[in-house]
Amino acid sequence: MPRQIAFTTVDAFSSTPFGGNPAAVIIWPDAALAQDDALAQNIAAEFNLSETAFGLKLEGGTDKQPRYELRWRTPTREVNLCGHATLATAHTLFTSHHPDAESIAFQSRSSGTLIARRIPDASGRTERIALDFPVSPLVTLEDGHRRRPKILETVAEAIRDFDPSRVLRVAWSDVREAAIVELEAGVDLEKLSVDPTPLPQLGRQLILTCPAPAESGSDIYSRVFAPASGVPEDPVTGAAHTALAPFWLLDKHSISRLPDPTRAHDTSVLRAKQVSRRGGELIVKLEEKNKRVELQGSARRVMRGVLEL
Structure with a gap:
């Protein structure tokens, strides 16, 4: 029987379906699968979206701020940072895995620790998500x-x-x-x-x-x-x-x-x-002293299902 791995696709930087940038999100069920780079690249090629995000839950987090490893792949290669797929992953985790979390700490391999923070509306629902990223010098x-x-x-x-x-x-x-x-x-x-x-x-x-x-x-x-x-x-x-x-x-x-x-x-x-x-639209705030950029945007899940491997 084939192994099943859950996925979602999310339209990032959009509050409505079919806008913004679509990303696929995989939350690995175990660390062994997360180490299979060839499998991950094949999955990204299969989705054929600009990026697919791969998350793995890490030890040391809390209910208010869980910790995840996060990696991103285009259909052809791994990349060191991706904003919309990070937003898509945060949206997936806030809505389906950690509804009570206030933020999520993502550990990346090349861009350090990235924090995703929910910005609730008056009813307490997540209206936007803020991402804390390193500035890109130029x-x-x-x-x-x-x-x-x-x-x-x-x-x-x-x-x-x-x-x-x-x-x-x-x-x-x-x-x-x-x-x-x-x-x-x-x-x-x-x-x-x-x-x-x-x-x-x-x-x-x-x-x-x-x-x-x-x-x-x-x-x-x-x-x-x-x-x-x-x-x-x-x-x-x-x-x-x-x-x-x-x-x-x-x-x-x-x-x-x-x-x-x-x-x-x-x-x-x-x-x-x-x-x-x-x-798509986003709000961008520069924190020059800390050399960080905050990106705020909405996201909308449009699909969920399972991969059969």
């Missing part, structure tokens, strides 16, 4: 930097009718192996036609971002492409915002271009929207 690539021309050449190859005069700033994050390209306000980022095929030349990710329109209720828009990791375009990318937070909030020129720069500066908070086809 460097602005000024004119003449050796990496900048290659990034712009590749972006021009990927984006139909690309106009380099609309690029205001380029940055690089070693942690994320990501290029960040700021486009001027007025660029219709959602409708840009992007061919991800040439983008692996840049690194793991390309993050396109621009100020949101004043009437949108958001501060920034973004789109994220990661074909080198088997994800042509990621619907909503929590981890990318650990780089977008310092990109926008710690540069006086970029922050001045936001719809409400004074509020963003005084609160260190961004209202962010990823304008992929599915789309």
